[in-house]
Amino acid sequence: EMARDPQFVMRYMEELEQLAEDVLSDKQQIVDLDKKRNSNREALAALHKKTTAPASSQNKTWLNFGGVFLKLPKKSAITMLQSDQAELDKEISQIRDNLHNKVNKLRDAQGESDLLGYGLHPLSKAELNRVMH
């Protein structure tokens, strides 16, 4: 009976779309953050490389901050990038952890059961060795 009520169906579809949208936008955010993480990594690799530039300009470097070029001491450029990386790692991992709940909510709304073992905390490598192979 409830399923035949168009209002009810609309509300249900709306809710479903919202949950799915939530999952998709999180996935997109992970991609965006990973892009940033990888370009940071490329920058760090470049900074660690020996250059042929004259010794006087060895200590400073140009860094592109969202369209603005800044000349910075190499050391502080590296620390900035490294702390940015740590922040990115944390953020990505947080989104992934929350995604578990969101995916299960979506599955629940679609009448599917939770994924088996999805909510478990992972075993460490050493712990795994006691259980398998």
Added chain:
Amino acid sequence: MAAANTLNKVQEVREVTRLERIGAHSHVRGLGLNDDLEPRQVSQGMVGQLAARRAAGVILEMIKEGKIAGRALLIAGQPGTGKTAIAMGMAQAMSKDAPFQAMAGSEIFSLEMSKTEALTQAFRKSIGVRIKEETELIEGEVVEVSVERPATGTGAKVGKLTLKTTDMETVFDLGQKMIEQITKEKIQAGDIITIDKSSGKVSKLGRSFTRARDYDATDSQTRFVQCPEGELQKRKEVVHTVTIHEIDVINSRTQGFLALFSGDTGEIKSEVREQINSKVAEWREEGKAEIIPGVLFIDEVHMLDIECFSFLNRLLESDMAPVLIMATNRGITRIRGTNYKSPHGIPIDLLDRLLIIATSPYSEKETKQILEIRCEEEDVEMEEQALTVLTRIGLETSLRYAIQLITAASLVCRKRKGTEVSVEDIKKVYSLFIDESRSTTFLKEYQEEFMFNELTGAGDATTMEVS
């Protein structure tokens, strides 16, 4: 990755052995009940036995609510009335990865292992532990890979690897070790690869579909895969289900992994088991493991003796106990190892803990339906008339015998290059393989000509009962 591969292999091997042991019930997918626990006449591979199936469904609900701790189930009924099928159906309905361990009561009598050890192992084979493995890996399609030797000719090589997904692209500087691996694995542009973040191990998954026309780089074994989507650095989560017994074996020997295959596990020290119990309990507290009680099915349970029964009583009290399902086709009979008689040959104190379900012989219609399902399961096409004849055979001899004739008849049919099993094929195998009652008639008639026929009728009966 290598670890994951071996694991997959182990699972494959396990499933094959599982199929072999209960091949006669490979069509069972559940108990065939609706949401109100009402049995459907034919569903999920189950036919008839409505009352027994409904009872099994009620017990399943109790198990899910945790109300059956320390109890067990006994299925009593004549041979070939679906006792094993119901046990299988229960296991399937519990959880997709719940272990199902089937054994016959006589299996525990062995020279290599004490009875109690065999029972403990069977118990622990029916308790699953679900755990999660998590790895960070880089997964992408190789856009470009270059390795250069320094102009001087000596010194470290330098390399660059460009990887992409459908959403992004990035360049990696390669260190010495990475260069070695890339060379060894013959990684080139167009390959889809993964790099394990913690170990740095490189694996090739296949070649990108977009490169399918690069004929020079492919051979018959090349696998084509889609360019990965999303981020480059992914988190991969794999959920494994292992049995407590498997953990026991791995921890009780250095070469434990091999023992799993050879089956030569021997006895496992109780200290090892205690250690594992507490470790698993700890992981469970920390949310790192889930216990999945499976089903231990002991067929021909009247073959167990009094020591086994009292040991079973004790095992049932442990807090991780699986659901114990026993089956017997005996009425009031002697309890092995004693001179007392008891219903089903089971001591009264254990019997008191059991929920008992009875199965009854199948009707003609049901027998036909079961044979139909088995034909489908074994991919055998059969004429309607042949099926009717086979049903009659099933009713007059036994269902098991009729089921066995299916495979044999289909072989005969294939031999004459037919596509559908006909009445003639059934008749032929019926004359080739005799059933139990014809065998008995034959023996009665020609008894005199066999060896050791001087045993008296009474002596015969006692030997039967003891063995």
